[in-house]
Amino acid sequence: MNIERFSKSILAALTGAAFLVACGDDSVSKPEKSEKGEPFASQYKVAEYHPVLIKNATVLTATGKKIEKGSVLFADGKIVAVGTDIDPPADDNLQIIDAEGKWVTPGLIDVHSHLGVYPAPGVQSSADGNEMTSPVTADVWAEHSVWPQDPQFQLALAGGVTSLQILPGSANLVGGRGVTLKNVAGRSVMEMKFPNAPYGLKMACGENPKRVYGSKGQAPMTRMGNVAGYRKSWIDAKEYMEKWDEYEAGKGNGKPPKRDLRLESLAGVLRGEILIQNHCYRADEMMVMMDIAKEFDFKVTTFHHAVESYKIADKLAENDVCSAMWSDWWGFKQEAYDMVESNVALVDKAGACAVVHSDSATVIQHLNKEAAKAMTSGNRIGMNITPAHAIKWITINAAKAIGVDDQTGSLEEGKMADVVLWDGNPFSVYTKAEKVYVDGALMFDRKDQQFQPASDFELGIIDLK
Secondary structure, X not given: OOOOOOOXXXXXXXXXXXXXXXXXXXXXXXOOOOOOOOOOOOOOOOEOOOOEEEEEEEEEOOOOXXXXXXXXXXXXXXXEEEEOOOOOOOOOOOEEEEOOOOEEEEOEEEEEEOOOOOOOOOOHHHOOOOOOOOOEOOOOEHHHOOOOOOOHHHHHHHOOEEEEEEOOOOOOOEEEEEEEXXXXXXXXXXXXXXXXXXXXXXXXXXXXXXXXXXXXXXXOOOHHHHHHHHHHXXXXXXXXXXXXXXXXXXXOOOOXXXXXXXXXXXXXXXOOOOEEEEEOOOHHHHHHHHHHHHHOOOOEEEEEOOOOHHHHHHHHHHOOOEEEEOOOOOOOOHHHOOOOOOHHHHHHHOOOEEEEOOOXXXXXXXXXXXXXXXXXXXXXXXXXXXXXXXXXXXXXXXHHHOOOOOOOOOOOOOOEOOEEEEOOOOOOOOOOEEEEEEOOEEEXXXXXXXXXXXXXXXXXXXXXX
């Protein structure tokens, strides 16, 4: 008897292909193409699937509505209709799910994840999330570290997560570009890459950069050193951008400036093409970062780990800056001490964009429960926050925080059919995601092992005897 050792990559390809055609429709759409001819363009393909009508469910649309005995119809990867009086279309291929007693929400989105760049098992040889070689490493891209076989992606999928932003770590003033992924199987990260999602540029305030580089006897060693480092970088980026603008306007000697990958990312922010994703705990530092943004005419899109956002919620609303926060994770270092459990609710009440994030391979599996804790903390101090509102913190607000809210994050006609069917109220600790759809394709089914994807890493060696 022979034991055949299959190439794991080939096996992953076969598994992925089987996954795409599992429900009888083997047609797939063409991959998204980069209009600008950018490198590393998305190769994500939307898997076709049956049109689906989920009826008799409690539906949270993430637009503020809670629909009892509601229905959600989706086909061709898009939401077709949401409401109470949806007539099933005449389509022999239509799958109808009677979801009485169950709930439906948009797919969950985690705006701060390190899956793939810190994969499981957590060994040093695959820890590729922190380029701690220079305070400014805007030239590195997280997608070039992502290991698609990280089994943590499937665990997040089972928790209802359909999209996630993978960020580099926070050792540096500017840590590099993050990437937004669809939570699907892929042989390369490009097959997971969310089509047309803007890049995020990771920046970090406070203790991390000054500790990492101060301990080496180099700048930054203090918070004022941090700020000096940011400002010097933006001055360089502005000069670089102006050189390219002059060249493209036909000025100068006709020779293009030499490309600089570090300044290219920073200039992308100044042009409004790349979003700032800023690790920042303290309120005073967030205020300084918004001042720097005004000095150089760019925008901070989202503060992450923002434990003191409640102190400046009005300023965040005024500047249209999102805050990504934990429900009750704090106190693990000095700059993380001064949080309150109602942080998320208070930011939301001020009219700012409140988001619940994970920064954890475990917490990402329970984002619905994290939002439930934040909702409860707000209600304990007298607010009246409902599930119909709180669901925004892990769906549409999260989509806004990473620049994809025009495509996903709510159950509205024409948006991506990223949908979760829960076996009960998603704000209960007893509830689990039962079915998870990404662009209308069933990617996880708790009751059907065929739709419980496993990482290639977990498949091992197949004995074909």
